Amino acid sequence: MRRIRYEVSGGPEVLFVEEVAAPAPGPGELLLDVAAIGVTLPMVRKVREGSEPVALGGEIAGTVVALGDGVVDFAIGDRVTGLSFGHGYAEQAVLHTAMASHIPSHAGFVDAIALVRSGLVARGAYESARPEPGESVLVTAAASAIGTLALQFAKAGGARRVVAAVGSAEKADFVRELGADEVFLYDDASWGEPVDVVLDAVGGALLTPAVRALAAGGRLVAFSSGGGTIEAYDLLVGGKSAIGFQMAVIARNKPSLYACWREGLWEMHAAGKLRTRIAAQFPLQDAAHAHALIESRRNLGKVVLVTERS
Template sequence: MLRIRHEVNGGAEVLFAEEADVPAAGAGELLIRVEAVGVTLPTVRKVREGGEPVSFGGEVAGTVVAAGPGVTGISGFAPGERVTGLCFADAYAEYAVLSTAMTSRIPAGVGAVEAVALVRSGLVARGAYEAARAEPGESVLVTAAASAVGTLALQYAKAGGARRVVAAVSSAAKADFVRDLGADEVVLYGDADWRGPYDVILDGVGGDLLGPAVRALATGGRLVAFSSGGGTVQAYELLLRGASLIGFQMRAIATGKPALYERWRRELWQLHAAGTLRTAVHEEIPLAEAARAHALIEQRRNHGKVVLVP
């Protein structure tokens, strides 16, 4: 099978295609023939910032080829079923292994690319919004609003009855795109005034933007950080506003609260079927051109999900 491997060559990051053996499904796992792979910002950052080779993780969608030991019963998956889920290693390949705990069936009529754009990003958007304890009538700011998670977070905020939903993006070229997905207003990261204060901020960027985001919070506001960008916050800024900074990680829900995770997945598909949530795919890129996909995200040029297609 074709697989993408990462190497560090003289300080340069290199992604190249190679032939590899098809992996085997272990206990509680599925082997799938991959039809689409979602490229995520955390993976791109790991490649760029780490000094060691990275094994690519990511969302994948495809058809079950084989089920490992223990995948039985009514809730089990069978060969031929179409599924999507999170793969923690060697996701950039023609075949991948998924844990059944991180896998969901793709409804009839939904394509693999659409599934990859919806499920993981939608779950993160839902979880971050839930962590913020957002209430109808509040104001919401979403950073990285043109990203796969950001586009769905905007829609969750609108569906949740937010009084005002503002998208924060890196470029004015993304303004019409995020407005079409529900943003009432658009601000740029470099703007001196983010037009706050906001009751809720969903931050998918981190780093240097974390400080300005905290300063845009209203009294009693909540900022949910779900990115891999890090950043530093002065405690005084939170005390001044009586505000909260909340970290959210989707994997903690998937492994620690499986019943809640499954309920969120079901609701996600229902909202998508009802037209409440729309996916946005920037481009489908051949698997062998993974480096180009990473460059799109690193340069903040994507409008929605970037997907690799074997």
């Protein structure tokens, strides 16, 4: 089978295709014929900035072709999606059942990639802010896979005003179509009237204007891999709060909540209350082009790799 790997850190050009034997599922694991793979900014950053090469894991969706010992809730032929911590950029990949979920009949493999992981992070970040109906919400990276879903969660949750912050003017109409009432660029002098909640997927230098955008008593939820620093004084003024969110913490420590959120995503998707947006699909062997698109920050929605199994 084919998989994508790299041996030295760098840009998209370091990725290459190799032929390897299919992996074998261990206890509690599934082997998938992979149909679709999600490309994420954290993985792109690991390739460029990591101190040493790592397996290109992440979001995968496909059909179960083999079962490890002890698997009881899945069968060969099931369509599933989940988060792989091994080599996920591959025609076949291993997925632990704890991170796997069935794909309902109304959805395809690419739908699953665009919805599940991004939707879980979007919902988790939104819920972490403990929003109240009638509050205002600002979403950074609003045109990203997570951002597009966070905008919709804010609308569905009864926010009176949903604000999108994006990196370029070309993204404004796209996020308005998804429910943003106002759109600002990162380098605008002001992001408008202060908001009650900021969901920040960017981090770094953007944390300062994100805190500044909060109203008194407002909450910033930081869930970016981009790092950054918040000055304590900026929180003290106005009694603001900063909350860190990581989906893995929920998956490990609150599996029932994780499962509840996951099922809720599918229910909202089936009812037409959550719309996924696909920026581009690339064949597996063109993973470098997918990484380049993510690095350019020009994607509107999810970037997906597909195999011949799709």
